[in-house]
Amino acid sequence: MSKQALIDYTLHLADNTLILGQRNSEWTGHGPILEQDIALSNIALDLIGQARMLYQYAAELKGGGATEDSLAYLRDAWDFNNCLLVELDKGDWAKTILRQFFFSTYQWYLYLQLQNSPDAQLAAIAGKALKEVAYHLRWSGEWVVRLGDGTEESHRRIADALANLWPYTGELTIAAPYEQSLAVAAIGVDPSSFKNEWLHKISEVLKEATLPLPPDGWMQTGGKEGKHTEHLGYVLAEMQYLQRAYPGAEW
Amino acid sequence: MCSPKCNTCKEPTRVLSGSEITMSTATDISIQKTWALLEQVNDPEVPVLSITDLGIVRDVKLNGDEVEVVITPTYSGCPAMMMIEWEIKAQLVMRGGFSKEKVKVTTVLSPAWTTDWMSEAGKEKLKAYGIAPPLPTASVCDINLFAREEAIQCPRCNSYHTVLVSQFGSTACKAHYRCEDCKEPFDYFKCH
Numbered sequence: 001m002s003k004q005a006l007i008d009y010t011l012h013l014a015d016n017t018l019i020l021g022q023r024n025s026e027w028t029g030h031g032p033i034l035e036q037d038i039a040l041s042n043i044a045l046d047l048i049g050q051a052r053m054l055y056q057y058a059a060e061l062k063g064g065g066a067t068e069d070s071l072a073y074l075r076d077a078w079d080f081n082n083c084l085l086v087e088l089d090k091g092d093w094a095k096t097i098l099r100q101f102f103f104s105t106y107q108w109y110l111y112l113q114l115q116n117s118p119d120a121q122l123a124a125i126a127g128k129a130l131k132e133v134a135y136h137l138r139w140s141g142e143w144v145v146r147l148g149d150g151t152e153e154s155h156r157r158i159a160d161a162l163a164n165l166w167p168y169t170g171e172l173t174i175a176a177p178y179e180q181s182l183a184v185a186a187i188g189v190d191p192s193s194f195k196n197e198w199l200h201k202i203s204e205v206l207k208e209a210t211l212p213l214p215p216d217g218w219m220q221t222g223g224k225e226g227k228h229t230e231h232l233g234y235v236l237a238e239m240q241y242l243q244r245a246y247p248g249a250e251w
Numbered sequence: 252m253c254s255p256k257c258n259t260c261k262e263p264t265r266v267l268s269g270s271e272i273t274m275s276t277a278t279d280i281s282i283q284k285t286w287a288l289l290e291q292v293n294d295p296e297v298p299v300l301s302i303t304d305l306g307i308v309r310d311v312k313l314n315g316d317e318v319e320v321v322i323t324p325t326y327s328g329c330p331a332m333m334m335i336e337w338e339i340k341a342q343l344v345m346r347g348g349f350s351k352e353k354v355k356v357t358t359v360l361s362p363a364w365t366t367d368w369m370s371e372a373g374k375e376k377l378k379a380y381g382i383a384p385p386l387p388t389a390s391v392c393d394i395n396l397f398a399r400e401e402a403i404q405c406p407r408c409n410s411y412h413t414v415l416v417s418q419f420g421s422t423a424c425k426a427h428y429r430c431e432d433c434k435e436p437f438d439y440f441k442c443h
Contacts, residue, residue: 038427042423043419045328045330049327121360123361124360124363127360129327135418138418
């Protein structure tokens with residue numbers, strides 16, 4: 001395992017949480033009701049908190065003056081290793097909820113393994129975040145059921161979200177070269193190792209939500225290696241604007 | 252005599268007497284004294300709790316005139332951590348007699364913080380403040396949906412006839428409840 005693989009892996013984990021945290025924070029002040037606006041904003045905060053810990057670690061590994069801020073604010077789209085799922089537009093409430101549920105289920109099984117990593121920092125971050133992910137998973141899963149098994153409109157909306165998002169879920173459990181390299185070294189987790197558990201949890205909840213599990217099909221990939229959809233550029237343009245326009249600005 | 256007052260709450264601030272200042276040279280402050288100083292640093296989000304009540308101070312190390320305070324965040328994204336770090340430094344410099352360069356605050360992530368580390372005194376203070384204290388760790392890591400809700404006692408009327416409004420409250424560490432007897436909404440410091 002090369003040091004570069006560990007850096008890429010840590011950045012991949014960090015980018016996933018930062019981009020989804022940023023996407024979720026678009027709902028702050030716009031949630032359907034106050035309590036759920038607060039819930040999603042809390043989840044965004046947890047994700048950005050995880051991103052900070054991971055970027056701090058990546059910066060330490062990288063050296064050469066890198067900081068958590070330079071990694072978050074001064075890299076361009078092709079430098080980001082996040083999965084495509086997290087960068088997609090937030091859509092309606094159903095799409096945001098379903099995406100969160102897919103992602104939290106993925107994080108749950110990932111961190112369950114990663115908390116035992118011999119890399120002390122990755123293990124500590126995973127162990128810390130796991131408790132938060134349990135809340136995210138319960139909350140988003142319960143909403144998937146409410147929407148799917150709710151009104152005609154809520155069912156239609158989440159069924160549409162499922163059709164839209166499903167082709168982006170495969171990438172979560174398809175290992176990128178750096179993930180394979182870290183899994184071989186027993187430092188990181190090969191996400192294909194928990195594909196069945198992920199699918200089992202998803203099937204169970206979709207069934208309760210009266211939503212049919214989509215059939216196997218072609219899956220979009222590339223995000224983990226810097227090949228992104230058109231959506232990521234918009235996220236970065238908004239998120240990085242201040243540091244790009246006023247380098248080093250602080251408050 | 253006009254004593255100095257706090258800019259925020261307008262209460263008089265405590266001024267150290269001469270003997271206290273002499274005693275507060277860095278070398279003879281024991282670890283216990285440092286802990287006692289940290290007991291006076293409050294959480295900025297839940298100001299009724301000190302950082303030691305909350306259980307986020309994990310260790311205090313003294314080495315000559317240097318002091319290192321080891322803290323751990325409650326939640327990954329807790330926005331109060333930076334403020335807490337500043338307050339620890341200010342307290343140890345202003346009340347502990349340490350020089351600014353000799354106070355180090357280190358953050359550790361493992362073992363992950365749990366509400367089990369909250370002191371009993373802290374739990375009582377929370378309740379008196381109107382926030383239901385955390386139960387002993389229960390179903391936190393359970394990912395099953397629609398799990399039976401924990402029975403949380405209303406901090407105002409002590410009724411257990413309460414309902415969960417949202418697992419996510421005004422800060423990351425709190426959930427939002429409502430009492431069905433006295434009809435008051437309240438925060439629950441959720442177990443973690």
